[in-house]
Amino acid sequence: MGIFSRFSDIVQANINAMLDHAEDPEKMIRMMISEMEETLIEVRTTSARIIADKKTAERHLDRVQKDLDEWERKAKLAIAKGREDLARAALLEKQLVAEESATIAGELANLDEHLSKLDEEINQLQAKLTDAKAKENTLKMRQQTTSARLKTKRQTERANIEDAFAKFERFEQRMDYFEGEVEAMDLGKEKQTGLKQQFADLENDDKLNAELERLKKDMQAGA
Template sequence: MGIFSRMTDIINSNISALLDKAEDPQKMIRMIIQEMEETLVEVRSSSARVIADRKTAGRRLERLSEEAHEWESKAEMAINKGREDLARAALAEKREVEQEVNLVESELKELDGHLNHLSEEISQLQTKLNDAKAKQKAVMMRKASVEHRMKVKRQTHRAALDDAFAKFEHFERRMDNLEGQVEAMDLGMDVKSDLKSEIDALANDDAVNDELERLKAKLKTKVSEKDQ
């Protein structure tokens, strides 16, 4: 693609539409700006060459104009000297120089038109570049804002999770404490229960033995009464 075709495409392009379609707007606008800057450098270089050509043509036109004026002066001198033949020859030379002057003037006119066109193109391209840089700044600010908001949300969510975990751990600790208190109340209960059972068993045994002795005594009394 030629420089001017590329420049025209850039000037006519809709940067906002390109960014809307881009998967990575930041990368896309960097590429757009780089393309614009490179094109602007090329266009300015081309303009510099045209300006140099115009200066060369301008100096040539000046020399030709002086030369045409000299031939006319020589023709006048020849007429004054009665040499009409030399006057004709001088005027013929002047005519050839004037034809060349006309060509150089046409060249200058084309160069001026080309420079005006380049100046307009550069102005439009510079405006487009400024717009792209402004959009780049906006994109970067939006990206930074989104990243900051994401960071804040992550921190908020993390803080909420940490708080939830802390509350859950606190609840578990309370439950552990309550369970510990209940289990502490049961400590030694089995030992006391077994001891009580044994003591009660001994008491029951004594009662049974007393009752047994009582019955034996009763029976012995009855036997003694029968023998009498």
């Protein structure tokens, strides 16, 4: 089932409100425009058919009017010739034709009224369609603007991330350099420090051995 079910639904529709509640406004507006265009075609088709009927009725009325004039002429001729009976018959035919003429004139009036209403409906539909297309263009522009902003933001974020990694890499390089400087300052000291430590260890070993011998002697003396 479509968004709109008849002409009045389109004319009374609040496009903005419908779009505000739509999950997919762009899809919704496209559907609206499609149905409006279809309805507009239907109304124009109906108008064309009525215009054709009106032209046919006008031609018929023109022929009937000529018949009225002809029976009028014949009635006058009969009177002039002293044939009142023929004059009455001619006037009777004229009366029948006049009734037909009145009927056709009434039909034409109805057709004119219908056409006037259709013309008003076409104007209303056209206005709604123009409004809907304007809304569609607005949505497209907003979508394009949003996409462009999102693309720019992503590029900016990517640039920021790349810049952050570059800064971190430069920081690591600086730290490597400083650590290298520290290690460079210790070069040449490591061997000397190692020898001192070895002699210190030997002295500690002697002290420990002496203490161990003392403990053994004390234990033997106590036994």
